[in-house]
Amino acid sequence: MPGVWSAEREWSRGERALTAAKLMLGWVALLWLLEVADVISGHALDGFGIVPRTPSELVDVVPAAFLHFGFAHVAANSVPLLVLGFLAALGGIRRFAALCALIIVADGLGVWLISPSGTNTAGASGLIFGLFGFLLVTGFVERRPLGVLAGVLVAAVWGGSILAGLAPTQSGVSWQGHLVGLVAGVAAAFVLRRREAGPRAELPV
Numbered sequence: 275m276p277g278v279w280s281a282e283r284e285w286s287r288g289e290r291a292l293t294a295a296k297l298m299l300g301w302v303a304l305l306w307l308l309e310v311a312d313v314i315s316g317h318a319l320d321g322f323g324i325v326p327r328t329p330s331e332l333v334d335v336v337p338a339a340f341l342h343f344g345f346a347h348v349a350a351n352s353v354p355l356l357v358l359g360f361l362a363a364l365g366g367i368r369r370f371a372a373l374c375a376l377i378i379v380a381d382g383l384g385v386w387l388i389s390p391s392g393t394n395t396a397g398a399s400g401l402i403f404g405l406f407g408f409l410l411v412t413g414f415v416e417r418r419p420l421g422v423l424a425g426v427l428v429a430a431v432w433g434g435s436i437l438a439g440l441a442p443t444q445s446g447v448s449w450q451g452h453l454v455g456l457v458a459g460v461a462a463a464f465v466l467r468r469r470e471a472g473p474r475a476e477l478p479v
Contacts (some may be wrong), residue, residue, distance in 0.1 A: 283466035287446075289461075290364055290366075291364060293367060294360050294363035294364050294367075294370075295360060295362070297340070297359075297363055297367065297370075298355070298356050298359040298360045298363065299356070299387075301355070301356075301359060302352050302355060304340065305342065305348050305351070305352070305398060306345075306348055306352075306353075307343055307346045308340055308341060308342075308433045309341075309342050309344070309347075311473075312341065312342075313345075316380070319341050320341070320342055320394065320396065322337040322338060322344060322396070322463060323332045323338050323341060323343075323394040323395055324338045324382060324385050324386050324389070324394070324395045324396065324456070325393070325394055326385065326386050326389040326390070326391060326393065326395075327386065327390070327391070330438075331386060332383075332386065334382075335379060335382030335383060335386065336378055336379065336382060337453055338382060338385075338395060338396040338397070339378045339382065339396075339397070339398055339400065339401055340398070341380070341396040341397070342396060342398070342439030342467065343397070343398050344422060345403050347397060347440070350399075351378045351397060351398045351399055351402060353399065353403045354432060355398050355402050357392075358405040358406055358409060358428065358432075359374075359405060361405075361409055361424060361428070362405050362408060362409060365412075369466055372460075372466060373404075373405075373408060373462050373466055374401060376458060376461075376462045376465065377399055377400070377401050377404030377405070377408075377455055377459055377462060378400070378404075380404075380454065380455075380457075380458035380461075381400035381401065381403075381451055381454045381455040381458055382400070384450065384451070384453075384454030384455075384458075385400070385448060385450060385454065388450050388454070389448060389450050391452070395448045395451055397448075397451075399439070399448075399451065399455070400448075400451040400452065400454065400455035401455060402443060402455070402457035403436060403439065403451075403452045403453075403456040403459065404455040404458045404459030404462070405458065405459055406428060406432055406456065406459060406467060407455070407456040407457070407458070407460040407462075407463070408459040408460065408462050408463050409424055409425055409427060409428045409459075410423065410425045410429055410459075410460070411460050411463045412463040412467070415423045415463045415464055415467050416467050416468055436452075436456070439452045440452055440453055440456070451473060
């Protein structure tokens with residue numbers, strides 16, 4: 275019919291922000307529910323952490339990113355995951371899903387490969403460090419002024435704690451997971467970068 279056009283619907287900024295907020299609130303709520311279930315079960319879920327260089331532990335690479343060792347551990351990760359995840363998700367949910375999958379898998383495999391023997395690693399901090407790395411550089415990679423500004427603000431707020439989390443001297447903290455997550459996030463900024471698109475065709479039907 276003349277006058278009827280096929281064009282992809284663009285989300286408004288408000289819709290993107292609302293969707294990103296709902297997603298991250300649900301994600302953080304899931305982490306708390308899993309820790310409640312872990313406590314009720316006598317910490318049975320702790321066994322899904324990553325024990326390095328044990329082939330059977332490879333199946334725990336993804337689940338380990340959603341589990342924690344106590345409520346203090348969950349609480350420490352909740353706010354940075356909520357804020358950094360929200361900012362990253364503003365770029366689109368499908369892209370955000372690919373970003374998180376890349377970071378979680380790369381970080382889990384890195385922990386499996388290089389963590390000390392006899393350790394059990396779990397928690398969302400590897401993902402948090404990855405999101406930080408992604409937000410830090412993606413604006414520069416894509417040459418977007420707002421992205422650069424977001425990276426500067428993220429560095430100003432969390433840069434100090436990120437550097438502290440990379441220190442090998444901290445006992446009981448997987449600096450290996452933090453480091454691999456950070457590198458994976460920076461790499462993801464290049465892998466998932468947006469390229470300039472040409473004018474969108476509008477096709478009559």
